[in-house]
Each structure stands twice: as structure tokens, then as C-alpha cells.
Amino acid sequence: MLDLLVRNATLPDGRTGMSIAVRDGRIVETSAGLDAPAAETLDAGGLLVAPHFVDPHFHMDATLSYGLPRVNQSGTLLEGIALWGELKPLLTADALVERALAYCDWAVAKGLLAIRTHVDTSDPSLLAVDALLEVKRRVAPYLTLQLVAFPQDGVLRSPGGVDNLKRALERGVDVVGGIPHFERTMAEGAASVKLLCELAAERGQLVDMHCDESDDPHSRHIETLAFESQRLGLQGRVTGSHCTSMHSMDNYYVSKLLPLVAESGVGVIANPLINITLQGRHDSYPKRRGMTRVPELMAAGVNVAFGHDCVMDPWYGMGSGDMLEVAHMGLHVAQMTSQAGIRQCFDAVTANAARTMHLEGYGLEAGCEASFVLLLARDTVEAIRLRATRLKVYRRGKLLAETPASTAALHLEGRAPATDWMNARNR
Numbered sequence: 012m013l014d015l016l017v018r019n020a021t022l023p024d025g026r027t028g029m030s031i032a033v034r035d036g037r038i039v040e041t042s043a044g045l046d047a048p049a050a051e052t053l054d055a056g057g058l059l060v061a062p063h064f065v066d067p068h069f070h071m072d073a074t075l076s077y078g079l080p081r082v083n084q085s086g087t088l089l090e091g092i093a094l095w096g097e098l099k100p101l102l103t104a105d106a107l108v109e110r111a112l113a114y115c116d117w118a119v120a121k122g123l124l125a126i127r128t129h130v131d132t133s134d135p136s137l138l139a140v141d142a143l144l145e146v147k148r149r150v151a152p153y154l155t156l157q158l159v160a161f162p163q164d165g166v167l168r169s170p171g172g173v174d175n176l177k178r179a180l181e182r183g184v185d186v187v188g189g190i191p192h193f194e195r196t197m198a199e200g201a202a203s204v205k206l207l208c209e210l211a212a213e214r215g216q217l218v219d220m221h222c223d224e225s226d227d228p229h230s231r232h233i234e235t236l237a238f239e240s241q242r243l244g245l246q247g248r249v250t251g252s253h254c255t256s257m258h259s260m261d262n263y264y265v266s267k268l269l270p271l272v273a274e275s276g277v278g279v280i281a282n283p284l285i286n287i288t289l290q291g292r293h294d295s296y297p298k299r300r301g302m303t304r305v306p307e308l309m310a311a312g313v314n315v316a317f318g319h320d321c322v323m324d325p326w327y328g329m330g331s332g333d334m335l336e337v338a339h340m341g342l343h344v345a346q347m348t349s350q351a352g353i354r355q356c357f358d359a360v361t362a363n364a365a366r367t368m369h370l371e372g373y374g375l376e377a378g379c380e381a382s383f384v385l386l387l388a389r390d391t392v393e394a395i396r397l398r399a400t401r402l403k404v405y406r407r408g409k410l411l412a413e414t415p416a417s418t419a420a421l422h423l424e425g426r427a428p429a430t431d432w433m434n435a436r437n438r
């Protein structure tokens with residue numbers, strides 16, 4: 012007897028009429044037309060069932076703090092960092108935990124069940140670190156939270172930076188972070204990459220650095236990150252986040268860089284909503300888009316994922332925890348408008364992001380965790396187009412969230428009520 016049988020589902024790879032059989036929180040079989048007795052049966056009605064969404068890059072210590080203590084007037088990254096500096100002394104653990112838990116509720120409702128969040132380690136009290144470790148424990152029954160020790164003010168630039176970061180790791184933070192482009196010089200940035208990669212290698216931890224989040228084409232810390240990853244045998248365990256300078260780099264240099272990044276097994280995370288907002292701010296016209304070279308990195312064999320980065324914080328006043336909105340922006344900024352390109356953008360917020368986080372048992376095949384989402388869309392392309400309603404969200408075979416389908420009621424003179432043409436169900 013199964014616990015749950017999902018029938019007549021379309022999967023992200025395009026297979027239709029699929030059944031997913033679940034027992035003890037795991038998928039025991041995924042096959043076409045399977046029917047078997049189950050405690051609960053869900054008819055997907057031909058709609059898309061996808062593994063849950065994954066956000067590989069977020070800042071949960073800052074989320075939902077928009078307007079505290081003031082709004083970012085210039086909208087720049089640097090004013091955001093300064094504003095965060097003003098907010099930090101005012102933070103309390105309770106408020107931080109409360110905001111983070113509220114965001115996790117939003118995430119679950121949107122089928123976002125795994126988040127890698129950076130946590131600022133610059134403050135010697137490690138207040139934010141302790142608060143997010145507490146949040147990680149509290150949400151563990153319904154959401155996987157992975158923490159990155161993130162020295163926002165520069166691990167070498169800020170007094171006690173290395174010590175604070177090490178203490179955060181000792182308290183249980185999962186991943187080693189960094190911000191080489193914010194160190195005082197290029198040389199110091201490179202030294203920080205070396206030091207942090209060595210620390211990760213010593214401790215057997217993953218690496219995820221904010222790397223070259225800048226429009227400066229000469230910000231080339233991704234090269235050092237790739238070199239150190241290879242030198243230390245960290246292939247597949249290191250991620251460069253943002254890498255926006257790559258947008259502005261010389262094409263000849265990039266033709267050498269991309270194979271180097273691929274060879275070193277370094278993954279890249281683009282944050283489309285934030286990159287399109289914060290980059291190019293020093294430009295007049297034409298204004299650069301500033302997002303890293305997503306299709307070219309993918310074509311070179313690099314694992315590229317998309318992150319949300321910010322939701323209502325000193326850097327960004329928008330967002331709702333919807334990774335389909337992230338994918339939607341990503342495909343626009345990268346001009347990935349072919350059907351294959353759109354599907355790649357869906358992968359960037361699901362399978363690729365899961366690979367970045369080293370999530371165990373992710374997917375829809377037998378043996379995977381039964382953590383998936385029924386979307387009001389017929390396929391991944393439509394899911395992104397509509398930022399489709401998450402009709403049902405399951406984690407380990409248990410229903411966590413439901414959102415009803417909604418249809419617009421039209422009141423138009425002289426026209427019979429039309430079916431809602433935007434709604435997948437009515438076509």
C-alpha cells in the first residue's frame with residue numbers, strides 16, 4: 012500500500028501521463044500510467060509536477076527589513092552595503108528570527124523548500140549567525156536551510172574578519188563565503204580567495220563566494236577562485252556568486268576564462284532580479300545589464316543556477332520568494348527566449364540549484380525524496396510565463412501548502428463571459 016499516488020502528471024522533462032508512487036516520504040516508482048492502491052491519490056489532470064524550487068543564493072538575515080532604518084535612495088549596491096551597516100547595530104535576534112520565519116512561510120507557499128542563505132559574520136557578536144542557526148533548527152521539519160559564512164565587510168578588510176568567520180563555521184555554519192571584490196586591493200582580494208578556499212579544504216566544507224559583483228571588467232577574482240579550486244581538489248564544491256563583471260569583460264579574455272571555470276568544476280550563480288537592478292548604475296546610456304554570461308557558461312558545461320538574493324531589504328524593495336519570477340527575469344536579461352533556453356532557466360531554479368547546494372535525493376525518480384510541487388501549468392515554459400500557481404506543495408510525501416486556482420471574473424458589455432485564456436486548465 013502506497014502513502015500517496017500522483018497520477019496523470021507532466022514532468023519537467025516533458026514526459027506526460029506519469030505516475031509518482033510515494034511510500035515513507037520517498038518516491039518508490041515513477042512510470043507512465045502506474046496505478047496502485049494508495050492512502051491518498053492525487054489526479055494531476057495533465058498538469059506539471061516538478062521537484063520543489065531551490066534558491067541557492069539568499070540573504071535571510073536582511074530579508075523583510077525594507078525601510079529600516081531608511082530606504083536606499085540611490086538604489087546602488089554600495090549604498091545598500093552602507094545601509095546594512097546602519098541597520099546592523101539596531102538588529103535584535105528576536106526580530107531577525109521573526110522576519111526569517113515569516114519569509115520561510117512565504118517560501119513554503121511558493122514551493123521553495125531549500126534555501127542557501129548567506130549570513131553576515133562581520134559583527135563579532137555573531138548575533139545574526141546565532142539567529143539564523145536557530146531559524147535553521149526551527150524550519151528543519153519543512154524547509155532545508157543551508158548557511159554560508161559571509162564576511163560582508165571583507166574578511167581581510169574588516170578587523171577580526173578571519174576570526175569571526177572561523178567562529179561562525181565552528182558554531183555550525185555550513186559553507187565558507189567571501190567577497191574578494193570588496194577587499195581593499197585586487198591582491199588582497201586574491202589573498203582572501205586563497206585563504207578561504209584553503210580553510211574550506213581543511214574543514215571539508217563547500218565554498219560560495221560573492222565574486223566580482225561589479226561592473227569593473229578588471230575584477231577577475233573568478234579566475235583565482237577557479238585556480239584555487241583546482242589546486243586544492245575542490246572541483247564541484249565551489250561556487251562563484253554573481254560574477255557580474257564577466258558581463259563587461261573583454262571577449263578574448265572570456266574565451267580563455269570559460270574553459271578554465273569549466274575545468275575547475277566551479278559553479279556560477281546569477282541573481283537576475285538583483286543584477287539587473289544594481290549593475291550598470293554608474294552608466295549613463297547605453298546601460299549595461301550586468302548579469303553574468305549565463306548561456307555561454309552553460310554551453311561551456313558550467314553548472315549555472317539562479318538565486319533570488321534579496322527580498323525587501325536594503326538592496327531591493329521587491330520580491331516574494333517566487334523562484335519562477337527569478338527564472339522569468341533571468342530569461343529576459345539573458346535573452347534565453349528559445350524553448351530550450353526557457354527550460355534551462357527552469358532548471359536554474361530547480362535541478363541546477365539543487366546541485367549547487369549538494370542536496371541529497373533531489374528529483375522525481377525512484378529513491379528521491381517525495382518533495383514536489385503541482386503547478387497550474389502544462390509545462391515548464393508555461394510555468395514561467397504565468398509564474399504559475401502552486402496548487403499543492405509536498406515535502407517528504409506530506410502536503411505542506413495549497414493555493415487555489417483563481418480565475419478573473421470579467422464584466423464586459425456585449426461580450427459573453429470568456430474562459431480565462433491565461434489559465435492552463437481552460438485550454
Ligand code: FE2
Binds near residue numbers: 070252
Ligand atoms: Fe548576495
